[in-house]
Structures are given as structure tokens and as C-alpha cells.
Amino acid sequence: MALIVQKYGGSSVADAEKIKNVAKRIAAAQEKGHRVVAVVSAMGDTTDELIDLAHKLSERPDPREMDVLLSTGETVSSTLMAMALKALGHESISLSGAQAGIQTEPLHGKARILSVDPRRILQELNKGRIVIVAGFQGITKDMDITTLGRGGSDTTAVALAAALKCERCEIYTDVEGVYTADPRIVPEAKKLDEIDYEEMLEMATLGARVMHNRAVELGQIYNIPILVASSFKNAQGTLIHGGKAMEVLNKVRGIAHDENVAKITIIGVPDRPGIAASIFEPLSKANVSVDTIVQNASINKITDLTFTVSRTDLARAMEVVKPVADVIGAKGVVSDNKLAKVSIVGTGMQNAPGYAARMFRSLYEQGINIELITTSEIRITCIIDEARVKDAVRVLHKAFELDKG
């Protein structure tokens, strides 16, 4: 009798009918003899609707209030799921993040989980109940409600699977798994049966919106295999795991892209020690994640500093950067929010040269200009004009023969 954690995303619980269907799937897992914990997201667009409502009341909604507000979305879906299971004759109880023992750091909007105390969940499982946990939410040691950031229900699920020492965590969503590229852009894209944590992490971070990257990280740290599959079909999904047994037939595993990219350039920065810290520390405090950073070779001790942030963080980043640029005596700050990232990802790449060259040549032959390049051991990312991103994904998918499986 295995203990499994399942997670159902917002589109899988968007209305009463969908909740009933998911309840049947959860019930079926219990009927197979499993003990089941199911994590649910807020119904459909609830979170976005609540955010819109908050913004009607305040340009900068208070982060503590925002977290309490947004947490209600998952509370609603968790209670409805428990009701639906009871209606099917299965004992069930909904638990809030706090009741499920999820303690986080005291950071609103993007809190990280510090610890999971699964005692209450185990008590309820021992009563024969299916436990429904409201995803995305936690509580600080001072009993303030926090949220884990966009996609945080994935993190809730993997954290619970780790704390409960589950054999695997199942993420049910509106896609059938992880693909070699976004199938909406590349119709020949193939579903991967398995993928390595590192590769998935790069894919997730780079915009493959199948899973929250912090959830993949957690899975890797605690070595919890994660199955990503459709909540609507019974098709085989993609298993994200340690990858030791994977054969590396095609060294590029997938093409990721992300249109949520903006670039900030600080012009005429005096090139002296401490300048980088004086710019990036305040951004970090304002909770802006900085991605690629490029500093031009300096001429007469003056340089330009360019970095990328997510487009949604651009306004906030500019508010932080402009006064700092004044203080350090830079000439000015410019931004561009019409950019996108396209990346090739694969663990096999690190020891095999020639991938970068093939990528750059393919883009060049398509007439796509590369603005910035960044690399890690298992990926190469180019920042390009947003208008060309679909072309870029298609040409790279073909160039690396991903359509040939």
C-alpha cells in the first residue's frame, strides 16, 4: 500500500464538473489500495481575478494582505474537492497549508518552504481519509499566511512527497507531459517519456511552463521522482527523475523559450569596485530576480552594464535602478521589453563541442539576430527579438533533429 501525493492544477479544477472528474481519479487511486494526499490549486483563473481585484483597490497592495487574499483560492478548491470525494463515498478532509504543517520563511508573495511537519496529514490518513491540501500556501512561525509564488502548488506537492517519504509525486496538469518544444509552436514536438532533474530544471526555468522550477529542485534534492501527466486523459506522462539509467541518444533534449524577458542597460557606468553590488543588492531586496548580466569591456574606466529581468518585474526593477544609477554617476538607464529567450537543453551537451556553433548558425541562417548569450553546463540560451521567437524554436527543433525522436 503506497502513499502517493498527487497535484491538480487550476485548469484541472476549473469548475464543478472538472472537480468531480478529478475526485473520481483521486478515489480510483485510493481504490487501488493507495493512501492518497492530493494538493489542489485555485480554480481556473481565480488567482488572477483576485489579483485584479486587489489592484482595483491599491496600486501596490500590501503583501501580507495579498497573501491572505490569494490563499483563499486554494482553500475554496480544497474544500470543494473534499466535498466531492465525500459525495463519492470516500472519507476526506481538506487541510490548509498551515494545517498541513507547511512552514515558510516570512516573505510574502514568494516564500520558500522551511519545513514540513506531516503529523496532521498522517493522523488523517490513519483514519482512512483522503487528505486534500490547499496548495500554494504556508504559514510563518508567527502564524502569518504566506504564498509560494506562481506555480507554488507544485512545490507544495513535492515538499509533501518528500516529508511523507513517498515513492513518487504525481503532477496532473493540462498538458500530457514534457515535450521537446512547445507543441503549439512546433507541431512535430515529441513527448519525452523521461527527463533528468537538471534538464527539467533548465526547461522549467527557461519557460517550459509545465512545472514550477522550485518543485523540480526540491524533487532533485530529496530524490523524489515526479510524474507529469494529463489530468484529462489516461496517457503516459513524463517521469522526471535522477536520470542515471537514461540513455543519451540525442544530446539535446528540448528547446525552451520564454517571452517574459526584459533588458535593462545602465549606460556610462564608472568601472570601479563595488559598483555591481550597489546595483544588484537593492534589486535583490526588492525581490527582482536578475538573469543574464553582461558588462562591456570598459573604455576610460566607463562601461555599459546590461542585464535581463522578467518582463513582469521590469517596472519595479526600473524604479530601483534609476536612483542607483544617479548615485553612482551613470549616464542613463534604458530598457527594452520586446525580447525573448530561446534555449537548447541537454545533459549530453557538456562534453560535446559544436552545439553552440550549430545553434548560432541555425539562427543566423534564419536571419535572427542574437542580442545576448548565456550558457550553463547543460544549456545554451540566446536572447533575441520577441517577434522571431517562434521561428527560432522551430528552426532549432529541426536543426537538432528533435522531430526524429
Added chain:
Amino acid sequence: MALIVQKYGGSSVADAEKIKNVAKRIAAAQEKGHRVVAVVSAMGDTTDELIDLAHKLSERPDPREMDVLLSTGETVSSTLMAMALKALGHESISLSGAQAGIQTEPLHGKARILSVDPRRILQELNKGRIVIVAGFQGITKDMDITTLGRGGSDTTAVALAAALKCERCEIYTDVEGVYTADPRIVPEAKKLDEIDYEEMLEMATLGARVMHNRAVELGQIYNIPILVASSFKNAQGTLIHGGKAMEVLNKVRGIAHDENVAKITIIGVPDRPGIAASIFEPLSKANVSVDTIVQNASINKITDLTFTVSRTDLARAMEVVKPVADVIGAKGVVSDNKLAKVSIVGTGMQNAPGYAARMFRSLYEQGINIELITTSEIRITCIIDEARVKDAVRVLHKAFELDKG
């Protein structure tokens, strides 16, 4: 510097604009130098929408899950109100019922408040904050969320006013106060400047939907004057208070009516000791409030037993009563849900005869048949055909000269 508790109902916070307007009213109270605690209901029809959603998932939604579900409505409006106040430059914090120290009995759907520990509220007030409390909700000693039943936010407000030893509690709603009858039925109905707790309690219990009757009871027990006034206008409302100073010029204060009435008759009940208990104990356990009870004089030790319940409880009551009727050997059970109550209310009535006679004659002259009659010291209630209730209210309003103020 007074400490005041205000309460704003669902129609007063139905959308972002209305929330902003209420925030201005709350801010104005603080600007006058008061320390302010504001209790809010769920936005508009949120509670009904959540109930509908639950009923799509389960014919009999689990009461614990239902309470967690419904409590989200008030959580949402409380956070939005706190955001709106911050946007106006007023420090504010939202508290859940649990955080506000409201402990209830462990009864889902209709829990009574057992105690209020106002320490957290006082801490927040001492920081100069306006405290917004989510109405309608509490928590049991086992940390389960409960709700206080329909209109429970009024009870939250009065209970907080009592615990905080406020001089008065202000209930802001979509009507301008308490009227001599429902102005939608009797256009000449007059707003009362003041009313006694007992009278208000009868009016509330009998269907004047201005205020929750348990809130009035609490006000009476702790002697907290309650102002009922419009949240949209700045008109003088109605003060509900101890009434010692009230002059009793017109002994009937108002006409109440209630269309949420159903009647159950158990036919051919053997008239022996213990029969009443065997019927009414299971109803009480099923949380059905029984109102009027009439037992006919028995013939050959056989009698008919008639009682009324709210129409919304009829189905549940019938489910309880039918098997009991079988067990005790009654001939059958019939019900009628097309009934209404009309009542005259006034503290002056108790020592002055003739009111009942005038009421019955007025109804008789209008051709309105009386099905059942019940009385208390300060009211007389007739149960009549639902189709005639508006006529009845109008004729009684006139008969007792309430239009003459």
C-alpha cells in the same frame, strides 16, 4: 478617543468601488480621533455563490468543509478593505475570526460564540492600525473553522464591541434603519429613531431583516447600544438600546413579517407522555428550529400535532419526522410551505388588552384567514396564507396608526 466597532454588510462591500467608499467612511472615523475596528461581510452574493458551488458537488456538503469554504468570503473582503485603507494612507491590518480571538462552540453552520480574546486586536490598535475583522467566522478550541450562521457578521461586531467594552456598535447596511414595517410593502412606513432591544429582537426574529437576532441578544446582554444606519447615506439611523428612557406613545412599534414559514402536521398521534420529546429531540439534533407548536385536544387519546419551521428547513425536518411518526404509530405527516407570519411588536402591549382583538378583527375584515396564533409578552403573531401577507402588513400598519408616527 473612543473605541468603536463598525460593521459593513455584503451589499456595502459588493465591488471595488463600494469597498473604496466604505474605506473612506472608516478612515473618516479614525480621522475624528477614534480607534476603529471594522467587521466586514462577504462581498455581495459571494456566500450564496459558494453555497451553490458546494451543492453542485454534493447534495449534502460536509458541514466542516462548508464552513471553511464560506469563511473565505469574509477573508477576501477583509483583506481588500485593509488594502483600500492602506491606499488611503491609513495603517490597517485584516484579521481572521481566529486571529481576532473569536472562539465558538464546535457546531458547524450555526456556531455560537463562546468567548472573545481581544488581545491581538488591542495590540494592532495600539500600533495605530485600523483593524478589519472578517465577520461570520470563528474557530473552535480544536482549531476548526466555524461560521455563525446567516447574518453572523452582525454577531461578530456586537461580540467584539462587548469584549472591547465599546460605548456602541455601529451596523452599516443597505437600509437606513428600522422601520415600522417593510417600506417595500408599506410606503408610509416610518423609520424609528430608537427601539428597545426586546422589540428589535422580536422584529429581527420575525423577519425584519435589518439585523441578526443573535446580535441584538448579545447587545442586550452586554448592554451595548447598537446603531443601525445606511452605509450609503449620512442619514440618522435607528439606535437599539436599553429603552429605559423611551416614551411609549404608540404601543405597537412595528409590523414584522416573514415568508420563510412552513407547517408540518403529524396526524393521528397517540396522546401519551414522551411523545413530544420523541418528535422534537431528533429535530433539535438535526439543527431544525421549531417555532410555533399546536396540539389539538385529543379525542380517544389520539391528537394532531402541528408545528412550524423555516421553509428552508422543511425538507430536512420532514426527513427526521417521517420515520419518527412511523415509530410512534401516527397516521401520517403532511406539510404546507405556502405560509407566512405577520406580527405586531411593542413593549407597551403587555399591560394593555385589546391589541390582539384589534389585530384579529383587522385581518378578518380583510378576508385573511388565520391558521395559527402565537404570542409573547411583546408581540402577537398570526400565521396566514403566504399570498395575503402584504395585504396583512398594510392593514395592520394602518390599524395601529403607525403611519401617523
